[in-house]
Each structure stands twice: as structure tokens, then as C-alpha cells.
Amino acid sequence: MIRVAFNPDDRFVVGLGNRIVVTTQSGNVFGHDVLNHRVGEAFQFSGAKAAFNPQDRFVVTMGNRLIVTTQSGDVFGHDVSGRNIGPAFKFSGAKAAFNPQDRFVVTMGNKLIVTTQSGDVFGHEISGTNIGPAFKFSGSKAAFNKTDRFVVTIGNMLLVTTPGGDVFGHDVTGHNIGAPFILTGSRMAFNPGDRFVTTVGNTMIVTTTTGGAFGADLAGRNFGPIFQLNPEDVRSFDAKDPDNGTTQLASDLPLGGSAHLTVTNTGAFTFSVHAHDSGFDNIDYSLAAVLMTKSGLAFTFEHQGGVEGTIAGLPFGKPRRDDSATLTGTNSSLKDEFIGLEGATFVGTLSGTDTRVDGIKGLLKEALDAAIKQLGVEAAKAVVTLVAA
Numbered sequence: 001m002i003r004v005a006f007n008p009d010d011r012f013v014v015g016l017g018n019r020i021v022v023t024t025q026s027g028n029v030f031g032h033d034v035l036n037h038r039v040g041e042a043f044q045f046s047g048a049k050a051a052f053n054p055q056d057r058f059v060v061t062m063g064n065r066l067i068v069t070t071q072s073g074d075v076f077g078h079d080v081s082g083r084n085i086g087p088a089f090k091f092s093g094a095k096a097a098f099n100p101q102d103r104f105v106v107t108m109g110n111k112l113i114v115t116t117q118s119g120d121v122f123g124h125e126i127s128g129t130n131i132g133p134a135f136k137f138s139g140s141k142a143a144f145n146k147t148d149r150f151v152v153t154i155g156n157m158l159l160v161t162t163p164g165g166d167v168f169g170h171d172v173t174g175h176n177i178g179a180p181f182i183l184t185g186s187r188m189a190f191n192p193g194d195r196f197v198t199t200v201g202n203t204m205i206v207t208t209t210t211g212g213a214f215g216a217d218l219a220g221r222n223f224g225p226i227f228q229l230n231p232e233d234v235r236s237f238d239a240k241d242p243d244n245g246t247t248q249l250a251s252d253l254p255l256g257g258s259a260h261l262t263v264t265n266t267g268a269f270t271f272s273v274h275a276h277d278s279g280f281d282n283i284d285y286s287l288a289a290v291l292m293t294k295s296g297l298a299f300t301f302e303h304q305g306g307v308e309g310t311i312a313g314l315p316f317g318k319p320r321r322d323d324s325a326t327l328t329g330t331n332s333s334l335k336d337e338f339i340g341l342e343g344a345t346f347v348g349t350l351s352g353t354d355t356r357v358d359g360i361k362g363l364l365k366e367a368l369d370a371a372i373k374q375l376g377v378e379a380a381k382a383v384v385t386l387v388a389a
Helices: 332-336 359-375
Strands: 010-016 019-024 029-035 056-062 065-070 075-081 102-108 111-116 121-127 150-154 157-161 167-173 194-200 203-208 213-219 234-238 255-264 268-277 283-292 297-307 322-330 345-352 382-387
Touching: 010 056, 019 194, 056 102, 102 150, 150 194, 255 283, 255 297, 255 345, 268 283, 268 297, 268 382, 283 359, 297 322, 297 332, 297 359, 322 332, 322 382, 332 382, 345 359
Parallel strands: 010 194, 297 382
Antiparallel strands: 010 019, 019 029, 056 065, 065 075, 102 111, 111 121, 150 157, 157 167, 194 203, 203 213, 234 255, 255 268, 268 322, 283 297, 283 345
16 A cells, blocks of 8 residues: 655645645655545655754645745745756745744735634735745634544635544635535544545545555535545445345434444554434434455454434424444454455444343344355354454
8 A cells, every 4th residue: 555644754745736745744745646536655755855853843835836835934835847856946025834833834826825813814925036025814813622633625615624624614715714614424534544635636635653544525515425545455344234125224212323344454444433313312422333254254343332313302492313433443354365355345333322132242142143144154264353442
């Protein structure tokens, strides 16, 4: 699997045209070409080093230019031609992003945009190699919550990601920041191991500490399904309910859910679950899933959580009807069995925890028995526990 920005000395990751560009603490610059949801092998740019000084604070791109802002507010640039980084030059004009409270820096068109800890947003128009005077955007504040994690732009939209994976947007018109709205669709950059976020075209790309690269395409105000760049290196499975045969896991309560699994050829896996309470009462739930290969090797997953019903919102509140979790890990048996995952079955079972005497282990046995039946094998030849509740 091609890994992106996984070295400890990788410092900044940005998008430049159809490329992901990684700058290191030593100033070496590496790139990956991105095309059709694929990321190419890493290559090292020739030419000048970039963003290697300790005081270098932010790196962004504008057109074919790499822009570095320093703690003192001086701004330097490098023109990028092909796979070559041009010599550094200093922008004339105003200083930028030099206040301690300046938190995120992005670009949009010819504007350098600085968001502060208080949510005030300032901008500079860039013309040639000159930084225009600072101006304050009118309209809404942006990215002012302490937990806001990443800020990027796509088109005229400022996008703020949170630790929970919710993404909020602001339409930017001229020198005005529009009111915030939440984007629908996939949640983004919610795993603790997510390290850098950048954009290439209309795709938000998240790179992890292990070098995995995941993306989702933005259409309007909706993020499509998350995909791993280089899909031949990953297999994805949606758990099917053994009773209804669909990916909507049902129970004997007003409780539904789903489970999704991705596995890479390195043996790394991501197990994502979601549950929804459509009823009156709060529900503690258990979810079990089994991935079984045609050869009879079974990998098991367990998760327990809780959701809230109408009662939790009385008289004026809003119940937390949805619960999601993502669990990750690596297992050598998955790596060894990766080719054998072709044609594997993934079965999921869901129940309110307090409705079962045998609890999640009983659910797991139901899922295992269903997988055995679906594949037409006599029994599992081996069971490997990947996630235990």
C-alpha cells in the first residue's frame, strides 16, 4: 500500500493542483500525484528546500505557489514548476498571521485567510508577490471552538472539521463569511490517528499517522462515502442482518443500526458501527459482527454503546438518538488472508443489551452460525477476535 505523510518528521501537508505535497522538518519536499481516487508513489521535488525553519508556522498553496508564513509574520513563497521547487522569495507588503491567537491559515482564490481563536476572520489580497493590507471579514465567526480540529477550503467554502467528524461550512462571498451550516453525508477526520487534512479539487483527503489516505468527494453541501485511495489495496464489507438480508441491522426494539468494515492488505482494519433509537426509551445496545472467509476462517467484532429515546429530551431537550463508533487495529492473520477475503461474508446482529440473558456473546454466536450457514461450511476452522467489547 502506498503510504502518505507517515514519517515523524513530516511537518506540513497541502494540496497543489492534483498533488499532495508533504514538507519535512529538514525542508525536503515530497509529492504524490492524485488521479481518479488513486495516489501515486512518492517522489522528491528537486530544487530548493521549503518550510524548514523552526519559526515557519503555516504552509498553504495558491495556484502553483507554495506559501510559508512565519511566526514574525514574514511571508515567503516558492513557485513550483513540474517537480521542481523554485528558490524562496520574500513577499513585499503586509505581514500576515503573526499574532499568537492566529490559529488556522488557508487560501481561497487570491486571498490568504486567517482564522483566530476567537473566531474572527482576517484576510489579505495577494497580487503577484505582494501581500495586501489586512482586512477583517464581516459576517459570521468561524472555527472558534477550542475543539475545532482542521480548517480547509473547497471552492468558495470554508470547511471546519470537529473531533466528532462533523463538518461545518461557511460560504465566503467577497469579504463576508456566511452563516455556518453542517454538511450532510460522511463524517470526516474523526479518528485520533488522523494527522493531516487537505483538499485536492472537490475531494477532502485525510492522512493518518500510519500513512493511510482516505477521501470523500464534496457535492454541494454533502460528502459522499469515504474511500481509501488506491482501492485495490482495501476490501470493504457492509454487515448484513441474517434475518432480513439487508445492511440495516434490526432488533426487537425501536433500534436499528449498521456496521462497516474495511481491511487493507497490510492487515489494518477499520470497524465502524452506527445505532439509532427511534422510540421513547433510552437503550443500551450490543452489536456483534463476523467476517468469514470461504475457507472457514472467522474474524469477530463486538461493540456496546447507548442511544437515547424521546424520554431523554423531555421536556425541552433533544435526545441523542444516534451513536457511532470507529475502531481500528492491525492483525497479521488478516494480512495473510487478504487475498482469501474475496467472496467473504460479513454478518451483523444487533440487540438491546438488557433484553438478552446471554448478552453480546449470544449475539456473536448468532452471527457466527449465520455466516457458517451462508457459506455452506460445517464449522469455523478458526476464530480470531479482532474487537472485543
